[in-house]
Amino acid sequence: MGLEHAFGDSALTTTIDSAINWCRKNSVWPMPLGISCCGIEMMAFAMPKFDVARFGSEVFRFSPRQSDLLLVAGTTTYKMATVVRKIYDQMPDPKWVIAMGACTSSGGMYRTYSVVQGIDQFLPVDVYVAGCPPRPDNLLHALMMIQEKIQRGESRSTPMTVAAERLEQQQLLQIQGVNN
Amino acid sequence: MLTTIIESLRTRFPQSVLEVNEFRGETTVRVRKDDIVPVCTFLRDDPAASFDYCSDVCGADAYTPEERFQVIYNLYSMTHRHRIRLKVSVDESHPHCPSVTAVWPGAEWPERETYDMFGVVFDGHPDLRRMYMPEDFAYHPLRKDFPMMGIPDSIPLPRK
Numbered sequence: 001m002g003l004e005h006a007f008g009d010s011a012l013t014t015t016i017d018s019a020i021n022w023c024r025k026n027s028v029w030p031m032p033l034g035i036s037c038c039g040i041e042m043m044a045f046a047m048p049k050f051d052v053a054r055f056g057s058e059v060f061r062f063s064p065r066q067s068d069l070l071l072v073a074g075t076t077t078y079k080m081a082t083v084v085r086k087i088y089d090q091m092p093d094p095k096w097v098i099a100m101g102a103c104t105s106s107g108g109m110y111r112t113y114s115v116v117q118g119i120d121q122f123l124p125v126d127v128y129v130a131g132c133p134p135r136p137d138n139l140l141h142a143l144m145m146i147q148e149k150i151q152r153g154e155s156r157s158t159p160m161t162v163a164a165e166r167l168e169q170q171q172l173l174q175i176q177g178v179n180n
Numbered sequence: 181m182l183t184t185i186i187e188s189l190r191t192r193f194p195q196s197v198l199e200v201n202e203f204r205g206e207t208t209v210r211v212r213k214d215d216i217v218p219v220c221t222f223l224r225d226d227p228a229a230s231f232d233y234c235s236d237v238c239g240a241d242a243y244t245p246e247e248r249f250q251v252i253y254n255l256y257s258m259t260h261r262h263r264i265r266l267k268v269s270v271d272e273s274h275p276h277c278p279s280v281t282a283v284w285p286g287a288e289w290p291e292r293e294t295y296d297m298f299g300v301v302f303d304g305h306p307d308l309r310r311m312y313m314p315e316d317f318a319y320h321p322l323r324k325d326f327p328m329m330g331i332p333d334s335i336p337l338p339r340k
Binding site: 078079081082085086111112113114116121122123124 | 312313314321326327328329330331335337338339340
């Protein structure tokens with residue numbers, strides 16, 4: 001997932017991987033994207049009553065360059081979609097995405113022309129959270145699922161997939177070049 | 181109070197006032213489209229009326245062959261605390277309407293919104309751009325012939 005992959009797989013590096021994943025899962029820094037009412041529950045999730053600090057995620061970074069977890073909390077309109085994607089692209093790999101609430105996951109009650117019917121149309125989403133808005137406990141559960149995913153070493157945005165995407169793009173360009 | 185205002189409006193603009201309607205204490209005046217600016221100027225400047233606040237300009241789509249769109253002005257007087265509503269009909273073939281931004285500068289954004297949602301062009305507006313939809317969007321969403329879920333691929337999404 002990270003730099004340690006340059007050394008290949010061996011008993012030593014897999015143990016290091018496991019240790020790194022353990023560290024990583026207990027310090028997931030979220031990038032809060034409270035773009036509508038779910039943002040209020042997201043704030044409650046960070047406050048002492050629910051206390052996300054128990055899971056090591058109390059550091060809400062307002063810069064995508066310092067965070068691992070994109071927390072999309074709210075209705076995403078078509079106009080906002082480019083912004084959400086830009087923030088996601090600015091986050092360093094590996095990164096995870098939580099789609100919080102009905103609107104973010106599926107458009108929710110906004111079945112209209114202006115709202116994207118689920119952010120998975122333009123982002124790889126790891127965990128969907130049901131509810132309108134979800135209770136903070138529900139969001140905590142989503143964070144725990146992300147932690148399990150990190151411990152297993154899974155990420156939908158590893159540098160590997162980025163490299164594969166680039167290769168795919170190059171091949172596509174070549175095909176287009178042949179056609180022209 | 182409003183009856184005297186409407187009387188003076190009728191004597192001043194006998195050709196412009198098409199219909200006066202009162203429903204549940206709300207007075208609505210249908211005005212000829214070309215005279216909306218003089219009528220609004222009169223309603224603002226007349227001391228008995230003094231509608232100094234244009235609280236909203238909005239549109240409506242009747243989806244009829246003639247006079248398809250309406251532009252609706254909701255006015256309020258801060259001094260006398262009374263309200264009036266003006267309606268103007270706009271044809272689909274020539275969806276133009278004079279702008280009242282010269283009367284109330286605050287009408288600028290509501291008129292932009294009406295332009296964005298219904299495609300009514302306000303002549304004389306200083307900055308008629310779309311309000312909500314992307315600038316290169318080709319449709320007007322609140323028109324009755326616009327599908328609720330929009331036109332597929334009319335707004336591009338970022339690549340996954």
